[in-house]
Amino acid sequence: MTALILDKFGVKAVIRWALALGAAAVAFGLLVLTKGANPFSVYSSMWTAITSSASFDGVFLKATPLILAALAVAVPAKAGLVNVGGEGQLVVGGVFAMGANLAVDGRMSGMAVLVVMCVAGAVGGALWAAIAALLRLAVGINEAVSTLLLNYLAINLMTFLIFDRWKDRNGSGQPASRPIPVVDRFPLLGNSKVHAGLLVAVVATGLVWWLLRSTRWGFQLRVVGGNPEAARRAGIRVGGTLLSAMLVGGALAGLGGVAQLAGAEFKLRQGFLLTYGYVGFLASWLARHKPINVAVAAVVLAAISITGDSLQLDSSLPAATVNVLMALVLLAVFGWTRVKAAAA
Amino acid sequence: MTLPIEVLTGAVRGGTSILYASVGESIAETAGVVNLGTEGSMLAGALAGYAITANTGNPWVGVLAGAVAGGALAFVHAFFVLHRGANQLATGLVVLFLGLGLTSLFGAAFVSRQIHSFTAWDVPVLSKIPWVGEILFQHDPLTYLSFVLVPVTWFVLQRTGIGLLVRGAGERSEVLATYGHDVRLVQYLAVVTGGLLAGIGGAQLSTAYANSWFENMTQGRGFVAVAVVIFAARRPLAAMGGSYLFGAALALSPALQARGWAINQFALDSLPYLAVIVVLVLLGKKRAAEAPEGLQKVFELSTS
Numbered sequence: 001m002t003a004l005i006l007d008k009f010g011v012k013a014v015i016r017w018a019l020a021l022g023a024a025a026v027a028f029g030l031l032v033l034t035k036g037a038n039p040f041s042v043y044s045s046m047w048t049a050i051t052s053s054a055s056f057d058g059v060f061l062k063a064t065p066l067i068l069a070a071l072a073v074a075v076p077a078k079a080g081l082v083n084v085g086g087e088g089q090l091v092v093g094g095v096f097a098m099g100a101n102l103a104v105d106g107r108m109s110g111m112a113v114l115v116v117m118c119v120a121g122a123v124g125g126a127l128w129a130a131i132a133a134l135l136r137l138a139v140g141i142n143e144a145v146s147t148l149l150l151n152y153l154a155i156n157l158m159t160f161l162i163f164d165r166w167k168d169r170n171g172s173g174q175p176a177s178r179p180i181p182v183v184d185r186f187p188l189l190g191n192s193k194v195h196a197g198l199l200v201a202v203v204a205t206g207l208v209w210w211l212l213r214s215t216r217w218g219f220q221l222r223v224v225g226g227n228p229e230a231a232r233r234a235g236i237r238v239g240g241t242l243l244s245a246m247l248v249g250g251a252l253a254g255l256g257g258v259a260q261l262a263g264a265e266f267k268l269r270q271g272f273l274l275t276y277g278y279v280g281f282l283a284s285w286l287a288r289h290k291p292i293n294v295a296v297a298a299v300v301l302a303a304i305s306i307t308g309d310s311l312q313l314d315s316s317l318p319a320a321t322v323n324v325l326m327a328l329v330l331l332a333v334f335g336w337t338r339v340k341a342a343a344a
Numbered sequence: 345m346t347l348p349i350e351v352l353t354g355a356v357r358g359g360t361s362i363l364y365a366s367v368g369e370s371i372a373e374t375a376g377v378v379n380l381g382t383e384g385s386m387l388a389g390a391l392a393g394y395a396i397t398a399n400t401g402n403p404w405v406g407v408l409a410g411a412v413a414g415g416a417l418a419f420v421h422a423f424f425v426l427h428r429g430a431n432q433l434a435t436g437l438v439v440l441f442l443g444l445g446l447t448s449l450f451g452a453a454f455v456s457r458q459i460h461s462f463t464a465w466d467v468p469v470l471s472k473i474p475w476v477g478e479i480l481f482q483h484d485p486l487t488y489l490s491f492v493l494v495p496v497t498w499f500v501l502q503r504t505g506i507g508l509l510v511r512g513a514g515e516r517s518e519v520l521a522t523y524g525h526d527v528r529l530v531q532y533l534a535v536v537t538g539g540l541l542a543g544i545g546g547a548q549l550s551t552a553y554a555n556s557w558f559e560n561m562t563q564g565r566g567f568v569a570v571a572v573v574i575f576a577a578r579r580p581l582a583a584m585g586g587s588y589l590f591g592a593a594l595a596l597s598p599a600l601q602a603r604g605w606a607i608n609q610f611a612l613d614s615l616p617y618l619a620v621i622v623v624l625v626l627l628g629k630k631r632a633a634e635a636p637e638g639l640q641k642v643f644e645l646s647t648s
Contacts, residue, residue: 031446031449035449035450080644082431082433082434084380084433084437135621135624135625139624139625141574141624141625142433142574142643144380144433145567145570145571145574145624146621146624148380148564148567149564149567149568149571149617149620149621150617150621151564152563152564152614152617153614153617153618156610156611156613156614156617157610157614159610159613160608160610160611163610164608164610228644278437278441281434281437282437282438282441285431285434285438317449318448318449318452318559320444320445320448320449320559321445321448321449322445323441323442323444323445323448324442324445324446324449325445326441326445327438327439327441327442327445328442330438330441331420331424331435331438331442334424334428334430334431334434334435334438335423335424335428335430336428
């Protein structure tokens with residue numbers, strides 16, 4: 001009886017979540033211990049790293065492209081597609097936006113250029129995602145596999161451009177494109193380091209939420225994702241729906257690339273947005289593809305990855321160590337936070 | 345060395361790590377489980393193989409450690425998929441992330457360490473055969489082991505009782521259960537065996553091919569292995585062809601550059617991945633239809 005009442009208020013779910021996340025934290029602590037670092041001081045320095053005001057900015061700066069990358073996974077996932085191509089779609093979005101900026105080259109400036117760059121980036125990301133969607137529809141190649149392979153091609157494409165065509169002849173050090181002019185960048189919000197790209201991400205989150213919840217398209221997506229056979233019998237064009245889901249996903253990731261380019265990095269360089277696509281993927285699965293929750297999860301994962309730098313400075317652990325923490329959190333969530341699905 | 349010989353030799357040299365991983369993934373997929381974490385298992389195997397070789401001075405002990413590390417990560421995948429009903433594709437990616445983090449945590453100390461690596465050993469007589477000898481029989485011992493692994497895996501999967509169980513788990517799990525077999529146990533063993541082999545592949549990469557360790561050194565080879573298994577339809581011999589195709593594309597770049605061909609390096613770097621996609625396009629549809637029922641479910645639409 002008590003259990004029933006407790007469950008009604010979701011207390012059981014909360015306890016499950018707490019236990020799962022606690023287990024992930026303990027496992028990570030033990031791991032850190034094997035490398036000779038004190039888990040308690042590691043966690044406390046991670047906490048300080050998030051809560052100090054300077055890195056508070058850093059979290060939202062990092063979260064901006066991540067939110068878009070995570071939504072890029074969530075939309076196709078509603079239709080039952082596994083889009084692991086965030087890496088590539090982000091980069092291609094950045095490449096298209098940079099291309100647009102180079103093409104305009106001073107003939108326009110300010111807001112107009114920014115709009116052109118956003119459109120170009122969204123188109124670029126969508127086109128890159130469309131390759132995977134078409135491979136699936138025409139040849140039956142699973143999109144998880146094709147998007148993964150396409151990621152490597154996208155990164156090579158960008159590397160080719162910054163080493164060759166777009167190389168900044170005046171730049172020093174690592175090859176990179178020329179920086180985009182100051183007037184073409186996303187304006188900063190107040191006195192912070194956070195830029196207006198965050199507003200784009202927030203608006204996109206709201207829009208995706210509304211589209212999925214209240215439009216015919218969103219309904220079709222969910223039906224196709226739930227039962228494609230039933231969708232087909234109900235007269236929904238399954239192929240077209242899948243393609244549109246991937247296009248929207250790719251466009252969102254492309255916008256993420258633009259946000260990072262025109263808001264944070266200002267030029268293409270090697271390692272541009274590296275692993276953001278994968279972290280976005282984790283964020284979407286963490287929040288079970290519900291748009292608002294996905295955005296929150298992206299902010300949380302941005303915070304965790306910001307702590308990577310503190311790990312490196314305070315505990316001399318490699319920054320990528322936080323990937324372990326993220327993976328453990330995800331596994332805990334996959335394994336223990338839902339009523340067990342009927343064993344497949 | 346002439347260009348074709350150099351590229352074909354490079355195909356075997358560069359393809360062997362993927363061959364191990366794709367034979368392993370063939371076993372897992374035959375049992376109905378897709379493991380994108382193969383990439384993570386390869387990474388874990390590459391680091392464990394390198395680290396243990398550095399500490400013991402014996403690459404064979406290193407390979408053993410690589411196999412254990414790869415198998416351990418595959419066990420994580422198997423547990424969450426088989427015991428907790430998690431989505432196979434997403435869990436595989438998380439397992440990759442786990443491998444990526446763990447190997448950068450424990451691998452930093454080995455980045456510039458030198459090791460006593462595997463060396464090429466020419467097979468007596470066979471290595472003297474013109475062309476063939478050069479291409480196939482002047483490699484490290486792990487390469488020769490992979491020549492044995494391919495037919496043995498095929499034989500076990502297709503002609504033995506064990507193979508029948510593995511195929512049954514993927515194709516007709518209800519029947520297997522009816523006859524009193526533990527389907528889940530068979531799948532566990534298949535996935536972990538796949539991870540062990542991916543781990544050996546990773547160790548081959550670090551201790552015989554590259555002779556070094558660096559972060560994320562597998563560069564998608566584990567994903568390529570999964571793609572190869574799709575167009576090879578889980579047949580080890582075809583997987584061998586697919587793996588060597590990737591290796592050949594990999595070898596083409598230095599071979600052309602050494603001959604002064606001014607082809608863009610990044611275009612050539614893309615070639616291995618492009619080649620795999622092209623073959624998927626050519627063979628994908630036919631193969632997808634041949635996949636066992638359990639596997640088709642995974643590759644169909646999948647919501648959590």
